[in-house]
Amino acid sequence: MSEIKSIKGTAVPVHGNDIDTDRIIPARFLRCVSFDGLGEHAFEDDRLQDKAKGKVHPFDDARFQGANVLVANSNFGCGSSREHAPQAIYRWGVRAIVAVSYSEIFYGNTVAMGLPCVHVSPADAEAIQSIVEANPKAEVVVDLESSTVTAGGKSFPATVPDGPRKQFLTGGWDATSELLRDFGEIEAVARKLPYVNTFA
Amino acid sequence: MDNAGKTLYDKVFDAHVVRRLSSGQYQLFIGLHMIHEVTSPQAFEMLRDRNLSVPFPGRTVATVDHIVPTEDQSRPYKDDLAEQMMKAIETNCKQFGIRLYQPGSGKQGVVHIVAPEQGLTQPGMTVACGDSHTATHGAFGAIAFGIGTSQVRDVLATQTLSMGRMKVRRIEVDGKLNPGVYAKDVILYILRKLTAKGGVGYAYEFAGSVIEAMSMEERMTVCNMAIEGGARCGYINPDQTTFDYLKGRPEAPSGAAWDKAVEWWKSVASDKDAAYADVVRYQAADIEPTVTWGISPDQAVGVSEGIPTAESFDAAERPNILEAYEYMGVQPGQPIAGTKVDVVFIGSCTNGRISDLREAARVAELHGGKVPAGIKAFVVPGSEIVKKMAEAEGLDKVFLAHGFEWRQAGCSMCLAMNPDKLVGRQISASTSNRNFKGRQGSPSGRTLLLSPAMAAVAALEGKITDVRAVLAKKGA
Numbered sequence: 001m002s003e004i005k006s007i008k009g010t011a012v013p014v015h016g017n018d019i020d021t022d023r024i025i026p027a028r029f030l031r032c033v034s035f036d037g038l039g040e041h042a043f044e045d046d047r048l049q050d051k052a053k054g055k056v057h058p059f060d061d062a063r064f065q066g067a068n069v070l071v072a073n074s075n076f077g078c079g080s081s082r083e084h085a086p087q088a089i090y091r092w093g094v095r096a097i098v099a100v101s102y103s104e105i106f107y108g109n110t111v112a113m114g115l116p117c118v119h120v121s122p123a124d125a126e127a128i129q130s131i132v133e134a135n136p137k138a139e140v141v142v143d144l145e146s147s148t149v150t151a152g153g154k155s156f157p158a159t160v161p162d163g164p165r166k167q168f169l170t171g172g173w174d175a176t177s178e179l180l181r182d183f184g185e186i187e188a189v190a191r192k193l194p195y196v197n198t199f200a
Numbered sequence: 201m202d203n204a205g206k207t208l209y210d211k212v213f214d215a216h217v218v219r220r221l222s223s224g225q226y227q228l229f230i231g232l233h234m235i236h237e238v239t240s241p242q243a244f245e246m247l248r249d250r251n252l253s254v255p256f257p258g259r260t261v262a263t264v265d266h267i268v269p270t271e272d273q274s275r276p277y278k279d280d281l282a283e284q285m286m287k288a289i290e291t292n293c294k295q296f297g298i299r300l301y302q303p304g305s306g307k308q309g310v311v312h313i314v315a316p317e318q319g320l321t322q323p324g325m326t327v328a329c330g331d332s333h334t335a336t337h338g339a340f341g342a343i344a345f346g347i348g349t350s351q352v353r354d355v356l357a358t359q360t361l362s363m364g365r366m367k368v369r370r371i372e373v374d375g376k377l378n379p380g381v382y383a384k385d386v387i388l389y390i391l392r393k394l395t396a397k398g399g400v401g402y403a404y405e406f407a408g409s410v411i412e413a414m415s416m417e418e419r420m421t422v423c424n425m426a427i428e429g430g431a432r433c434g435y436i437n438p439d440q441t442t443f444d445y446l447k448g449r450p451e452a453p454s455g456a457a458w459d460k461a462v463e464w465w466k467s468v469a470s471d472k473d474a475a476y477a478d479v480v481r482y483q484a485a486d487i488e489p490t491v492t493w494g495i496s497p498d499q500a501v502g503v504s505e506g507i508p509t510a511e512s513f514d515a516a517e518r519p520n521i522l523e524a525y526e527y528m529g530v531q532p533g534q535p536i537a538g539t540k541v542d543v544v545f546i547g548s549c550t551n552g553r554i555s556d557l558r559e560a561a562r563v564a565e566l567h568g569g570k571v572p573a574g575i576k577a578f579v580v581p582g583s584e585i586v587k588k589m590a591e592a593e594g595l596d597k598v599f600l601a602h603g604f605e606w607r608q609a610g611c612s613m614c615l616a617m618n619p620d621k622l623v624g625r626q627i628s629a630s631t632s633n634r635n636f637k638g639r640q641g642s643p644s645g646r647t648l649l650l651s652p653a654m655a656a657v658a659a660l661e662g663k664i665t666d667v668r669a670v671l672a673k674k675g676a
Binding site: 016017022030031034035046049075078079080081111113162167176182190193 | 496
């Protein structure tokens with residue numbers, strides 16, 4: 001179980017509120033029994049539509065290739081619960097996300113797969129996006145210990161809910177082993193629930 | 201601590217806490233776990249990789265819905281990837297001893313329709329499924345929420361999850377709905393008011409005289425779309441309507457256990473003096489048949505209204521509104537009524553139940569017309585049981601007579617993982633739950649969400665039309 005304390009590298013900005021998981025990974029790519037290969041399809045339809053309009057989606061933009069931090073806006077990852085969405089982003093190369101807010105299911109998925117997502121203010125999310133757009137090589141550091149995001153030498157306060165923050169710092173983000181630690185306790189709760197015992 | 205009563209959310213949550221984890225999160229016991237073919241195969245692979253077993257196989261139930269074709273269901277499926285996914289869930293369920301409701305079993309269908317109709321979903325339970333519309337089961341007074349695949353692994357391996365506690369917002373809708381206004385309109389109205397992200401961090405408790413007067417099927421429609429408001433779960437306190445629905449269902453308690461069950465179910469309802477993080481109130485009379493015009497389910501208007509101007513939204517929302525105008529090809533001020541549609545889809549976990557099909561068929565008969573040439577309209581029952589009931593009542597014949605196609609049970613064009621898809625920039629009028637860009641299978645396809653009655657009229661008129669005109673004309 002690995003501890004995750006900070007992620008250092010460069011960032012890719014994806015603008016917009018309410019970016020849903022259908023956009024992150026369209027449903028046709030969910031026809032699979034493994035997450036392998038999803039990275040290349042991250043934001044596929046948005047990328048195609050930008051191309052059709054003569055624009056370049058950040059995930060296609062040569063300047064942002066190799067980026068390992070995604071900077072987004074509010075309610076990122078809303079909609080479908082598909083873990084395929086954070087898996088696609090992760091497999092594209094992203095190791096941390098900075099945004100104003102996340103949908104809860106998306107957030108739960110990222111914790112369970114060891115992809116830290118930190119919250120910043122709306123103005124700071126835009127400021128960080130501007131910094132990396134002006135200088136795609138700008139170093140970006142997401143630091144969970146100090147709860148800060150640094151971009152191009154400028155520091156921004158970030159928040160991570162206490163529970164997930166502790167999970168990343170202690171390596172407890174993969175909860176299975178801790179959940180299994182005392183199976184007797186699980187059975188004890190089950191025994192107390194009237195419906196588990198068919199109301200006998 | 202003050203002496204305020206407790207909400208259903210807190211009572212059910214507390215009853216299922218195993219312990220506090222080192223992170224401060226809660227380990228929560230999951231009473232009912234449902235799985236389907238899309239979000240489970242990787243979870244089973246993780247179990248195999250880690251040599252984990254499934255200690256409570258009886259608390260997980262599987263069905264197949266997302267990829268199942270609604271026309272030719274013969275195996276092997278024409279789509280190799282779909283066939284591979286079917287084989288995976290068959291193998292996984294067999295190996296780990298999990299019940300699987302297969303096509304042809306008489307019990308297959310959309311997971312959120314199947315579990316309630318079998319009586320699996322009951323008040324006071326925690327319910328999880330690798331699908332965001334798990335919120336549907338909250339209609340029974342359960343705490344029901346969607347999870348991802350790594351969490352499906354955790355539930356399979358431990359019957360528990362690591363979870364935080366949510367706040368509770370009570371949403372009261374009072375009065376009496378006008379004719380032509382349905383549960384779907386109520387939830388679209390609520391989404392419009394509270395926005396797609398207003399519910400992040402909250403569980404929604406739906407209440408008030410309108411909700412209390414609803415049937416279980418209507419309540420499921422409301423709770424189903426809580427997630428579209430950002431609320432991971434939505435619920436309604438259990439009452440006599442809930443108990444009457446459950447009585448006699450195959451998996452519901454019976455005999456002496458029934459009375460004990462009802463007693464416990466009543467005890468989990470929110471206390472009269474429960475404290476809420478927030479309370480909002482709406483009046484039924486303010487709600488009219490509602491249609492979405494944009495690319496997020498909260499971008500909705502009453503059928504008599506025009507598409508709202510960007511200035512009517514908060515500045516932070518305006519970029520999204522402009523993006524929606526562009527994608528949908530609409531202008532602010534333009535009336536939503538009269539919008540031409542190419543495809544009409546009636547079905548899904550939101551509106552694929554028998555009462556939805558009855559109302560759509562009733563409206564089609566009152567209207568009396570036929571689906572015009574060039575428009576494709578199809579009805580997909582939510583489960584094999586819904587299909588059988590509908591056919592016993594002759595609804596299939598009504599739909600066919602009015603030019604609709606009648607299909608087999610599945611998720612179909614709600615998310616278009618099977619052969620049912622939009623093509624190019626087609627516009628659909630859809631009774632499903634999401635109008636996201638590309639949601640219905642074409643990267644540039646467009647979706648207008650509405651009630652089954654409104655969808656039926658849209659099919660017959662070829663454009664968005666106020667169902668109240670049909671109901672009034674016929675004196676219904």
